[in-house]
Amino acid sequence: MDRKEFLSVMGMSAASAVVISCLGCAKNSGSGSSPSTTGPTGIDFTLDLTASANSALLKNGGYLSSNGVLVAKTSAGAYIAVQLSCTHQNYPLVYQASASHFYCNNHGSAFTETGTVLNSPARNNLTTYKTTLTRHIIKSLRIN
Numbered sequence: 001m002d003r004k005e006f007l008s009v010m011g012m013s014a015a016s017a018v019v020i021s022c023l024g025c026a027k028n029s030g031s032g033s034s035p036s037t038t039g040p041t042g043i044d045f046t047l048d049l050t051a052s053a054n055s056a057l058l059k060n061g062g063y064l065s066s067n068g069v070l071v072a073k074t075s076a077g078a079y080i081a082v083q084l085s086c087t088h089q090n091y092p093l094v095y096q097a098s099a100s101h102f103y104c105n106n107h108g109s110a111f112t113e114t115g116t117v118l119n120s121p122a123r124n125n126l127t128t129y130k131t132t133l134t135r136h137i138i139k140s141l142r143i144n
């Protein structure tokens with residue numbers, strides 16, 4: 001094998017490695033969402049606001065997670081609930097009452113209080129849950 005042949009073979013190998021590597025990157029690059037980023041199903045749970053573990057929900061802007069769901073009390077005092085995991089790559093979301101949105105600290109996606117994507121890289125809306133408050137008990141049910 002002369003030098004020209006050697007370089008030609010090596011160039012082909014390197015090109016093949018790049019293609020394989022990029023196929024892997026595309027699959028895991030985070031540019032899209034995967035089906036596993038939807039919220040949990042079969043959600044039907046209650047939170048007792050008299051329990052100290054749920055005290056975050058007593059003040060406007062507070063939030064907590066339970067059963068894969070993020071439950072928050074808005075600045076206006078309403079209880080809202082969305083899937084805990086970001087639709088981009090499953091990173092746990094936080095609630096930012098001052099901006100009235102859910103935020104992902106991993107890559108910066110944000111979602112409205114009704115779960116709609118505000119900014120990428122997430123492209124899919126959050127699963128939202130119906131919440132009802134009866135006396136001191138919050139009940140969450142999946143609605144989409």
Ligand code: FES
Nearest residue numbers: 086088089104107
């Ligand atoms: S995991 Fe990437 S924006 Fe949330």
